[in-house]
Every structure is written in C-alpha cells, then in structure tokens.
Amino acid sequence: MFFLKNLEKTIELHPSFFGPLIRSHIHRELLTKEEGSSTGKFTIVCILDSFEISDGQVKPGSGSADYIVHYRAIVWRPYKGEVMDGVVTSVLASGFFVDCGSLQAFVGRAMIPSEICYDANATPPQWTDNGDQVIEKGTNIRIKIKGLRSEVDKMYAIGTMKEDYLGPLQQ
Amino acid sequence: MKIRSPPNLHYPITVVELAKKPQDDVQRSSPLFNYTYQTLVTEGNKYGEEKKVSRSLPARFDSSADGVVTQWFIKPGTVIQRPGVDLVEIEEPCTHEIQFGSLCANCGKDMTEVDYLTEERNVDRATINMTHDNVALLVSQQEAARAEEDAKKRLLGAKKLSLIVDLDQTVIHTTCERTIAEWKDDPENPNYEAVKDVQSFQLADDNVAHVAANWYYVKMRPGLKDFFDRISTMYEMHVYTMATRAYAQAVAKIIDPERKYFGDRILSRDENYTDKLKNLHRLFPTNTDMAVIIDDRADIWHYSENLVRVPVFNFFPGAGDINASFLPKQQELVTTSPRPVLPEPSTVVEDATKQGDSTTVSVAGKPAETVPAEALNGELTELEQQLISMGAGESQEVLEQQVKEQEKVIITQQIERPLLQKQRLLDQEDEAADEAEDSVAEKDDTQHSEHHKHRHSILHDDDRGLDMIEENLRRIHRAFYDEFTRKRTGAQGGRIAELRGAKSPKKRALEDYVPDVKILMPRMKQQVLEGCVVVFSGIIPLGMDVQASDFALWVKSFGADVSLNVTRSTTHVIANPDRKTTKVKQAARYPRIKIVNAEWMIQCCTVWQHVDETPYLIEVDAADRGGSPVDELEDDGISASGEDGGVDDGLSEAKQAFADMTSETWAEMGGEIEDVLAEISDIEDNEMSTSDSESVQSDVSVLTESKRGKRKRKRGNTGSLDGSEAEESDSSVNSSSKLQKRKKRTLERVTSLTNVVTADKSSGLPSPETTGPEEDQVDDEKDVDPAGLAADDSDVEGLEADLLAEFERELSEE
Numbered sequence: 001m002f003f004l005k006n007l008e009k010t011i012e013l014h015p016s017f018f019g020p021l022i023r024s025h026i027h028r029e030l031l032t033k034e035e036g037s038s039t040g041k042f043t044i045v046c047i048l049d050s051f052e053i054s055d056g057q058v059k060p061g062s063g064s065a066d067y068i069v070h071y072r073a074i075v076w077r078p079y080k081g082e083v084m085d086g087v088v089t090s091v092l093a094s095g096f097f098v099d100c101g102s103l104q105a106f107v108g109r110a111m112i113p114s115e116i117c118y119d120a121n122a123t124p125p126q127w128t129d130n131g132d133q134v135i136e137k138g139t140n141i142r143i144k145i146k147g148l149r150s151e152v153d154k155m156y157a158i159g160t161m162k163e164d165y166l167g168p169l170q171q
Numbered sequence: 172m173k174i175r176s177p178p179n180l181h182y183p184i185t186v187v188e189l190a191k192k193p194q195d196d197v198q199r200s201s202p203l204f205n206y207t208y209q210t211l212v213t214e215g216n217k218y219g220e221e222k223k224v225s226r227s228l229p230a231r232f233d234s235s236a237d238g239v240v241t242q243w244f245i246k247p248g249t250v251i252q253r254p255g256v257d258l259v260e261i262e263e264p265c266t267h268e269i270q271f272g273s274l275c276a277n278c279g280k281d282m283t284e285v286d287y288l289t290e291e292r293n294v295d296r297a298t299i300n301m302t303h304d305n306v307a308l309l310v311s312q313q314e315a316a317r318a319e320e321d322a323k324k325r326l327l328g329a330k331k332l333s334l335i336v337d338l339d340q341t342v343i344h345t346t347c348e349r350t351i352a353e354w355k356d357d358p359e360n361p362n363y364e365a366v367k368d369v370q371s372f373q374l375a376d377d378n379v380a381h382v383a384a385n386w387y388y389v390k391m392r393p394g395l396k397d398f399f400d401r402i403s404t405m406y407e408m409h410v411y412t413m414a415t416r417a418y419a420q421a422v423a424k425i426i427d428p429e430r431k432y433f434g435d436r437i438l439s440r441d442e443n444y445t446d447k448l449k450n451l452h453r454l455f456p457t458n459t460d461m462a463v464i465i466d467d468r469a470d471i472w473h474y475s476e477n478l479v480r481v482p483v484f485n486f487f488p489g490a491g492d493i494n495a496s497f498l499p500k501q502q503e504l505v506t507t508s509p510r511p512v513l514p515e516p517s518t519v520v521e522d523a524t525k526q527g528d529s530t531t532v533s534v535a536g537k538p539a540e541t542v543p544a545e546a547l548n549g550e551l552t553e554l555e556q557q558l559i560s561m562g563a564g565e566s567q568e569v570l571e572q573q574v575k576e577q578e579k580v581i582i583t584q585q586i587e588r589p590l591l592q593k594q595r596l597l598d599q600e601d602e603a604a605d606e607a608e609d610s611v612a613e614k615d616d617t618q619h620s621e622h623h624k625h626r627h628s629i630l631h632d633d634d635r636g637l638d639m640i641e642e643n644l645r646r647i648h649r650a651f652y653d654e655f656t657r658k659r660t661g662a663q664g665g666r667i668a669e670l671r672g673a674k675s676p677k678k679r680a681l682e683d684y685v686p687d688v689k690i691l692m693p694r695m696k697q698q699v700l701e702g703c704v705v706v707f708s709g710i711i712p713l714g715m716d717v718q719a720s721d722f723a724l725w726v727k728s729f730g731a732d733v734s735l736n737v738t739r740s741t742t743h744v745i746a747n748p749d750r751k752t753t754k755v756k757q758a759a760r761y762p763r764i765k766i767v768n769a770e771w772m773i774q775c776c777t778v779w780q781h782v783d784e785t786p787y788l789i790e791v792d793a794a795d796r797g798g799s800p801v802d803e804l805e806d807d808g809i810s811a812s813g814e815d816g817g818v819d820d821g822l823s824e825a826k827q828a829f830a831d832m833t834s835e836t837w838a839e840m841g842g843e844i845e846d847v848l849a850e851i852s853d854i855e856d857n858e859m860s861t862s863d864s865e866s867v868q869s870d871v872s873v874l875t876e877s878k879r880g881k882r883k884r885k886r887g888n889t890g891s892l893d894g895s896e897a898e899e900s901d902s903s904v905n906s907s908s909k910l911q912k913r914k915k916r917t918l919e920r921v922t923s924l925t926n927v928v929t930a931d932k933s934s935g936l937p938s939p940e941t942t943g944p945e946e947d948q949v950d951d952e953k954d955v956d957p958a959g960l961a962a963d964d965s966d967v968e969g970l971e972a973d974l975l976a977e978f979e980r981e982l983s984e985e
Contacts, residue, residue, distance in 0.1 A: 080279075090304050090435050093318055094269055095276060097305065106308060108269050108276030120325055124434035137435065147279025149272055156272025156307060158279040 001082065002045065005075045008068060009034060013056070015063045026053055026067055034073070036102070040150040042077035043102040078103050078157060080148050085169065086159075088139040091125055093118050098141055098159055105157035107143060112161050133168050140169040172236050172263050174203070177290060178254040181208040186249045187229065191240045191259075200288055202231045203259060204245070235288040238263040268311040270297040276308075299456045303409065303438045304416070315456045323685070326407060326461060330652055332688070334406035334644070335454070336433075337466040338414060338422055339492045340483050342398075342637075344390045345422070346490040347584040350591040351388040361628035362594065365486075366390070372421040385581065387418070387493075389425050390486045398637045399432045405648045406463070409436040411449055413471075414494040416441040440494075446573070451477060460687040463647055465640055474724055476689040479643050482636040482777050488629060489589050493580055594629045639778050646779070647692060654686040697730035699779050704732045704740045708754040709747030710769055722772070729776055737764070745772050748789045759791040766791060 009030060017025040030051070034044050051071035058065045078084070078100070086100035095108040109118075116129045127135040135141065143159035144166055150156075161167050176182075184206045191197055191204075207227045215221045242260040245251070251258075269276040273283045273294050282293035297309040301318065310318070326332065336342060351369055354360045371388045392398075402408065410433050412419050419439040427433050438454060440446050449471050451459045464478045472478050485491075583589070711720045722745075723733045734741065737757045744758040744766045758764040771787035 092302060092308075092435075093321065094302075094308070094310065094314075104272075104307075106271035106274075106276055108271070110277040120322075121329065123429075123431040137430075147274045147281065149274050149281050149283070151272075154272075156274055158271060158274045158276055160279075 001077060001079060003042070003075050003077065004048075004072060005042075006070065006072055007034075007044075007075075008070050011067045011069055012059075012064050013067060015065070018065070023053065026069060027051075030069055030071065038102050038153055038155065040152050040154065042075040044073050045076050046074040048072045048074070076101060078145055078148060078155065080145055083142060083144045083166070085140060085142050088135055088137055088141055091127060091136055093120060093125075096127060096135055098143055100143075100157075103155050103157055105143060105145065105159040107159045107161055111146065111159065113167070116161075116167075132170075135168055142166050142169055172238070172266075173260050174235060174258045175290075176251050176254050176256045176258055180254070181210060182254070183250050183252045184208045184230075185227075186245050186247055186251065188247055189243060189245075193240050193242060195240050197234045197236075197238060197240055197261060199235065199237045200233050203234045203240075204232050206230055206232060206251075232258075233288060234261065235290055236261050236263055266311075267293050267296050268314040270294065270309050272307040300442075301454060301456050302442075303436050303454070304442060306442050306444075312457070316458075319455060319458050323458065323461060327655070327685070329407075331405060331407050332648055332651060333455070333462040334402065334408045335411045335451070335462060335464040335466075335477075336408055337449075337464075337468075338410060338412040338419065339494050340467045340485065341465060341481055342392050342395055342484070343422060343426060344392075344484050344486040344490065345493055346388050346487040346590070347385060347493065347581045348388070348487070348490070348588050348590050349386060350588050350594075351487075352386065362630045365628060365630040365632040370425045372425070374415075374417045374421060387421070388487075389422060391426060392484045392486075392637050393632060393634050394637050395426060398641055399427070402641060402644060403432050406644065407436075408432050409438065409454060411438045411454070411464075412494070413440050413443070413446060413449070415439055418494070447471070448473065451475060459689065460685055461651075463644065463688055463692075465644070469725065470721065474728070476693050479640065479647070479692075480725065480776065481640050482773070484634055484636055486630060486632075486634065487590060488593065490584065491580075493577065493584075590629060597629055636777075643779055646695065647688065650691050650695060651686055651688065654691065655684055658686065659684045693728065696728055696779065699729040699781055700726065700731035700775060703730070703742045704734055704738070705772070706734055706737055706741050706744045706754055706758070707746075708744055708752045709750050710745055722769070725776055726772055729779075743767060743771075743784075745769055746789055755789070755791070 011026055011029050011033075013022070013025060013029070031047060035047055037044055048071065051069055054068040054070075056065035056067045084100045086098040086103075086105065088096050089099050089104075090097040095106055095112065098105045098107060112127060113129075116127050116133060116135070118127055119125060122128070122136075124136060141161075142165070143161055144163055145157050146160045147158040148155065176184075185208070187205045187207055189204045190202045197203065207229050209225055209227055211223045212226045212228075213221055214224050238261040240259060241262050244257040244259060265275060265278040265280075267275040267277070267280070267282060270282055273281065275282055275293070280293075282296075285292060297311045297314070299310050299312060299315045300306060300308065301310060301315055302308045322333075339345060351366055352371065354362045355366045355369055357363060366388075369388050369390045371386050373386055399408070410419060410423060412422075414422070416437075416439040419437050423430075423433055423437055443449070443453065449466070451462055451464065451472075455462050459477060462477050464472060464475060465481050466472060466478060467481055467483045469475075469478055469480050705726055707717060707720075707722060711717050711722060717723055717735060718733060727733055731743075737744065737754050741758065741764055744754055744764055746752060746755045746766055746768065748768045755766055758766055765784045766789045767784050767787040768789055771782060771784055774782045774787070
C-alpha cells in the first residue's frame with residue numbers, strides 16, 4: 001500500500017559544496033541517497049518537491065556541515081494479505097520467485113494450485129497447467145502475501161496463488 | 172513432532188492428569204498435562220518461627236507446538252526423573268521444511284520468533300541451500316533428499332547425468348583489454364580472424380576499478396556451441412563459477428542466449444558462501460552419484476572424484492583468470508617456454524605447465540594450511556568446513572584486499588594493455604625477420620606459415636580442448652548407463668528366479684541399480700597409467716611436498732605411482748627439457764626408462780589414454796646414454812643416495828628463483844658464505860681430531876672435510892633457496908670438458924655472479940679439482956642458509972654415519 005509520509009534525514013555536505021548552489025546540492029544528495037531505498041519497513045518510492053532544510057551545522061574537526069532535511073515522500077509498505085502484481089524472476093522445482101518492486105516474494109509448491117505442475121524437461125523449466133497458464137522467467141503474475149518479515153534493509157515475503165483471480169496475468 | 176521433557180523443570184515430577192486425549196487438537200501454549208513436583212518451602216507459624224518443609228506443588232505443562240495429539244508416552248502417575256524423556260507425539264500441520272528468508276514457504280509464519288516455550292528454533296529445521304541463485308531459500312534434510320530423488324528419477328528417465336560447468340578458462344576466456352575491440356573492428360589486423368567472434372558486455376552495477384564503462388571481452392572456446400548441443404543430450408548442465416552473479420549471468424547470456432542449456436541453473440560466488448572452495452554438496456546436498464564436474468582447477472574442488480579436469484583455455488595470453496584473485500593462490504611451477512611448439516599441431520594444448528595449482532587452502536589469508544593428500548577426496552570434514560566458513564566470515568579485510576587485487580588486474584589490463592604490447596613486439600620481430608629471411612618466421616609460428624608475409628598474430632584460435640572433454644564425457648555417460656542397464660536387467664533376472672523359487676520377492680530400491688560416478692570415474696582413470704612409476708625432475712618447485720603437489724596428485728589419480736627418486740621400478744621420468752638434472756642422467760643410462768616432458772603427462776591426463784611417448788621424449792646426450800651403470804639403482808630405503816637425489820633435484824628447481832636475484836643479494840650471499848664456511852671448517856677440524864680413528868677417513872681427511880661441509884649445508888636448507896647447476900654434477904664428464912663447461916656457465920651468468928666464485932675460492936677449502944670429479948661442487952657457491960646451518964651443527968654426530976656411507980659410495984664409484 002502507498003502512503004504519504006513525512007520524513008527526516010541528516011545530510012552531511014563537504015565544504016567544497018558550500019556556495020550559492022548549496023540547495024540544489026542538498027536536493028540532489030537527498031534524491032540519490034533516499035529514493036528507492038528500503039528501511040526494512042517501507043520503501044521510499046518518490047520524494048516530493050517541497051522540503052525544508054535546516055541551518056547547517058559545521059562539524060568540528062572535519063569542516064563538513066550537517067543539514068537536517070524534512071521532506072515528504074510517497075512510501076510503499078506491503079501488508080500481509082495484500083494482493084499485488086509482480087514479475088517472475090526465477091523458477092525452481094520447489095516454487096518460484098516473484099519481484100514486486102522492492103519486495104522479493106517466494107511462492108512455494110504448497111501455494112500453487114495443484115493443476116499447475118513443475119515441468120523440469122521444458123527449456124527453460126516452467127510451472128504450467130499444460131494450458132494457457134505458463135509460469136516462467138519474466139511472466140507477469142498476481143499473488144497474495146501470506147507472510148512477511150523485515151530485516152534491517154530488506155523484506156521477505158511468502159506469496160500464494162491458491163485463491164481466486166490469482167496467477168499469471170494474460171498478456 | 173515429539174515433545175520431550177525440557178531441562179528447566181524441577182525433577183523428579185509426577186504426572187497427575189493429562190489434559191488432552193489422542194486425536195485432540197492442541198494449540199501452542201495450551202496445557203498438555205498437570206504435574207506435581209517436590210520442593211523445600213520455608214514456612215512460618217504464628218509465633219514467627221520459620222522452618223523448611225518439603226511440599227508437593229502443582230504445575231502445568233504447556234504445549235510447544237500446534238497440531239493434533241497422536242500418542243501419549245506417559246500416563247497419570249508416571250514419575251519423570253530427568254530431562255529428555257518422551258512425553259507426547261504431536262502431528263504438526265506444517266513442519267516448515269522450506270523456508271524463505273526465515274519465513275515458512277508453506278504456511279507463511281515467521282520462523283525467527285522465540286518465546287518461553289521454544290526448545291528448538293524453527294529456523295534450524297531447514298538449513299540446506301540447494302538453490303542456484305538464492306541464498307535466502309533453505310530446505311530441510313528430508314526435503315532436500317526428496318527433491319534429489321525426484322531429480323534422479325527424471326535424469327534416469329531422460330538418460331542424462333548432471334554436469335557442473337566452470338566458466339573462466341574452461342569454456343570461455345575473458346579479458347578487459349579494449350585492444351580487443353580495436354582489433355575486432357579492423358579486418359586488416361592479423362588477429363582479426365581470432366577475435367571476430369569475441370563478444371563484449373558491460374556490467375551495470377560494476378564499480379570495479381571505479382571506471383564507469385568497463386568492458387569485458389569474452390572469447391568462447393572454439394566449437395562451444397556444438398559442444399553444448401551434443402553434451403546437453405547426455406547431461407543436464409549447471410554453471411558453477413567464482414565470478415559475481417552479474418558477470419555469470421552476462422556470460423551465460425553469451426554462451427547460452429536461448430537459455431536452453433543452463434536455464435536458471437547458474438551458481439556464482441555470491442551464492443557460494445565461501446570464495447575459497449567449490450563444493451558439490453552445495454548443489455547436491457545428499458547425493459552426488461550422478462554429478463560430473465568440468466573445471467580447469469582441481470584444488471578448489473579438493474580433488475573431487477567427480478571432477479574431469481580439463482586443459483586450461485588460455486586465449487588471451489597473460490590475461491589469466493580475471494576472477495581468480497578470490498581463489499587460493501595458484502603456485503607457479505617451474506615454467507617451460509611460454510608456448511611450446513609441439514610436434515603434432517592437432518594436439519595443441521595450452522601451456523598448462525604454468526598452471527600448477529597449489530594444494531594449499533589459505534584460511535582467511537593466514538599462513539597456508541596444507542591439506543594432506545589422503546583427505547582430498549572431495550569430502551570436507553566438518554571442522555574444515557567450519558574453519559573455512561569462519562574464515563569467510565571474519566575476513567572482511569581479506570575480501571577487500573581481494574577486491575583490490577582484482578581491480579589491479581583489471582586496471583593493468585586497461586592501462587598497460589599487455590596484448591597490444593606483445594603484438595607490437597611480435598610485429599617488430601616480424602619486420603626484422605622479413606628483412607633477414609622468412610625461414611626464421613616460419614619456424615617461429617607454424618600456424619600461419621602459409622602467409623608469413625603478413626604480420627603474425629598474438630592470438631591463436633586453435634584450441635581443441637573441447638573435443639577431448641567431450642570424448643571423456645561421452646565415455647563417462649556410456650559407462651554409467653551401461654552399468655545401470657546391466658545392473659537392472661541382472662536384478663530383474665534375479666527377481667524372476669526368486670519368484671520361481673517361491674520366495675517372497677523383495678522390491679529393491681532404485682538406489683541399488685544406480686551406479687556411482689565417484690566409483691566409475693576413478694576406475695576408468697586408474698587404467699590409463701596403471702603400472703607407471705613416475706619421477707618428477709625439475710618440474711615441482713623446491714620446498715613443496717612432491718607427493719602432495721598438484722601434478723603428483725593429478726598423475727596419481729590416473730593410476731600412476733609417484734616416487735621421489737629413480738629406482739628399479741621407475742618407468743617414466745618427467746623432466747624439464749631445459750635442464751639436465753641428476754635424475755635425468757641417472758635415468759638416461761637405462762633405456763627402458765622413458766624421459767619425457769610434462770606435456771606427455773598432461774596429454775595422458777587430458778585424453779585419458781596412455782599416449783605414445785615418442786613425440787615427448789627429451790633428447791639425451793649420447794655421452795649420458797653411454798655412461799656405465801656402475802652405481803646400480805638403489806631402492807628408496809637407502810638413505811644416502813635417496814636423500815642425495817631428492818635434494819639435488821630440488822636444487823636444480825631453484826634455478827628460477829635464482830635468476831630473479833639482484834646483484835646486491837649476490838654480494839650479500841657471498842659475504843655470508845664466507846663466514847659460514849670459515850665457521851664450518853673450524854668445527855670440522857675440532858671434530859676430526861677427537862673422533863677420527865677410522866683409517867679410511869683419516870687417509871683422505873681433506874676430501875672428507877670438504878665433503879662434509881658441503882653435505883651439511885645441503886641438509887641444512889631443504890626449504891629455502893639452494894642452487895645447483897645440474898651440468899656440474901655429472902661425474903662421468905672428464906675434467907677438460909668440465910672446465911669448458913665451467914667457462915661457458917660463467918659467461919652465461921650475470922656479472923655479479925663472479926663475486927660468488929671469489930667467495931668460494933677464498934673460503935680456504937681445497938679446490939674441487941684436487942678432490943677429483945665430484946658432485947654438487949657448485950652448491951658451495953650458491954648455498955646460503957646460515958640459520959639452517961647453525962641448527963644443523965648441533966647434530967654433527969648424527970651425520971657421521973651418513974657421511975661415511977656417502978663417502979664409501981663415492982669411492983666405489985670412482
């Protein structure tokens with residue numbers, strides 16, 4: 001789910017950037033460092049334009065200055081039970097991996113409907129019901145999150161396909 | 172799951188009442204049974220007196236698992252005396268056998284949760300990683316075995332085996348030098364033919380060398396596409412490389428654009444846990460019976476029996492393996508000429524002599540730990556595994572260092588462009604040769620002799636390694652399935668007989684029919700050089716355990732025996748053609764001993780056949796051949812000659828190190844030698860006067876003395892620098908030719924060497940000429956290890972006997 005969130009970030013700036021363009025330097029730094037990063041709870045998708053920069057504070061000894069930036073960003077946080085779309089990245093005998101943006105999810109054998117079977121002899125191997133449902137690398141797929149766990153900068157998810165309207169999306 | 176009595180209760184406990192009946196559902200942390208336990212309680216009465224009383228107190232036992240109660244092992248009244256007693260069996264709805272990122276893939280629960288009931292962490296139920304491209308997905312032992320069983324059935328059904336393919340220098344060769352791109356765009360360039368199919372790629376997240384656009388140029392081994400096409404009908408192929416994931420995938424895209432050979436079966440360094448070793452159990456945790464490996468290095472596989480070692484593919488000379496900086500160091504063997512011109516152009520093998528692998532596994536960059544040869548059967552002991560994983564864990568700085576090393580290699584390739592330099596050199600040579608006469612150039616390079624008016628190319632597109640690999644793989648496949656069908660039909664016949672005999676037919680498991688590659692392959696290989704007894708001379712660097720060296724292990728895996736000295740049973744001497752060592756001379760007197768170069772051994776081990784030795788024989792002087800075999804070859808047991816040969820061989824091998832010495836070192840050495848020699852002669856003199864009663868010894872005391880000095884120094888330094896010109900050690904050459912040789916040798920040497928000779932002269936020892944033709948005289952000049960010498964001086968007495976034996980042998984020779 002997407003949220004609008006107020007966030008704060010301390011940016012350290014080298015003295016060589018002090019000058020009339022300091023604001024744009026801070027902005028650039030903020031965008032490169034924060035956009036796309038994951039805190040383990042949520043991913044920062046997009047930083048909005050309006051942000052406040054505090055007065056800089058020179059750090060003793062180094063000459064660098066710290067600026068505290070308050071900004072608003074669109075963040076994305078997955079929830080257990082959420083349905084989402086992703087792309088299959090890798091297919092195994094025990095299931096397959098799906099990338100949903102910054103979240104990597106695994107759909108195990110137990111979470112795949114019984115009519116879809118693993119075909120190891122296909123090149124490359126795939127999960128298929130021998131009809132129009134084929135799951136291979138690059139397939140767009142809709143899954144539901146069954147379990148979620150976050151580490152410091154990473155999230156893991158278990159997905160399921162065993163419910164209505166889940167599975168490979170028709171191109 | 173069985174619940175056992177936990178260690179944290181107040182034993183003994185007495186069960187009072189069971190809260191659940193069999194087939195009841197039970198929730199985690201809901202009561203299973205009630206019990207009582209005895210304890211001392213301090214009680215006070217109304218008068219304020221306190222006393223300790225033993226009381227029986229009730230308590231409740233909670234379930235540590237969800238599920239259905241299947242069986243009770245206790246009943247009301249049971250007294251449980253100690254922890255570890257079976258209490259109840261609970262069938263769980265999910266056993267969490269597949270876990271992804273510590274989440275159960277079957278039920279989605281978090282496995283890392285720990286509470287007061289946790290006895291065994293759920294994450295420990297699944298610890299095996301058998302996925303190629305992910306480190307977060309783990310399975311349990313049972314699940315792994317089940318998956319492998321499925322895979323085995325599928326492979327047997329398709330009549331296939333598994334094949335692990337290494338990338339760098341096995342099927343491809345990569346360089347970062349952008350010269351390749353220039354050559355590729357220039358049809359005029361002599362290298363155009365060789366590089367026109369070279370493909371290149373950039374890695375997006377590449378910060379190696381901090382150069383944004385770092386291009387990698389990949390040359391496929393000639394005939395790779397056809398090789399894959401044919402092999403993929405017999406083998407299911409996996410990539411296992413020590414390169415990064417991004418690199419491995421980029422290369423896979425080049426060698427397998429339709430992903431039909433490898434699919435997603437690509438394992439890279441990022442998923443290997445350790446960057447020191449490759450382990451078959453990483454992909455096949457329980458069963459490696461059907462896996463075959465092709466790789467150019469055997470040491471990182473711990474000389475696994477599943478390995479088919481292949482000739483190194485070295486297309487860009489000098490580029491090496493750009494991903495090898497993460498592997499244990501390869502130890503250079505004594506190198507022969509960089510590109511040996513072989514008698515048969517059809518069997519050109521790259522100069523694999525260079526690629527001698529060391530048998531050491533360095534743990535976290537600490538002093539290398541030698542792995543004993545006996546333990547090298549592909550199975551790591553648990554301790555070793557632990558050591559290595561520990562090493563991998565704590566070696567952040569080592570990793571950084573390795574990354575830097577790789578950067579350095581890449582920067583060198585980018586800036587210095589060694590290939591371009593080499594080509595220029597070659598061009599210059601060509602020009603010179605053109606002016607002089609073309610015949611020189613023709614000899615220089617046979618491949619392009621038909622148009623030698625053109626510039627010569629540095630790159631040669633003539634590698635035939637894949638044909639040999641294919642042949643070997645075919646043979647393994649055939650042997651495996653021949654044995655499989657034989658066993659199965661045999662077993663079925665047996666079963667029919669059993670049925671006829673009215674005995675209960677036992678159904679045999681599939682495993683009984685499936686042969687083991689680990690048994691089949693060594694059996695095939697052992698036949699190749701069976702009965703050969705091989706002696707290495709001038710091949711294995713000094714200070715290395717010959718039996719544990721890469722070459723010895725390699726040749727031993729093909730059934731040959733390796734001995735240290737030339738003995739009666741010796742059949743082959745593998746020698747360095749550039750030098751005549753004592754062993755070669757010794758062997759030369761016996762026509763049945765074949766003296767060959769290392770190429771012969773590599774050929775045999777590559778094509779898995781006893782190759783005819785004739786093209787690889789080393790020319791031996793007629794004089795050496797004619798030498799009368801007075802000193803009968805002695806068996807290993809005799810210490811004097813045995814040791815002599817061993818050391819001497821080692822000495823000659825130090826020649827390489829020798830050449831690298833600077834003049835300062837020489838001067839320094841000269842000084843040291845002087846000191847040392849003076850010291851020795853003192854000691855000798857003292858000793859002589861006290862213990863010399865034997866008439867023989869006193870007769871020739873001068874000789875003995877000088878000899879003893881030499882001998883001792885030889886023993887003193889087995890591991891360090893030592894030198895001998897093998898030519899000098901020939902006793903059959905008369906003194907006049909000896910002088911000539913000496914002169915020649917002096918001329919060959921760098922000027923600073925004269926220092927050394929002076930040092931010898933001034934040492935006060937009798938000159939070698941007066942003592943008659945004698946071995947090792949040159950040792951004196953180059954022999955420096957004062958430390959070792961000093962240590963040796965202490966056991967002078969022990970030497971006495973050895974010296975005597977040696978001396979008497981010498982006498983009989985003369």
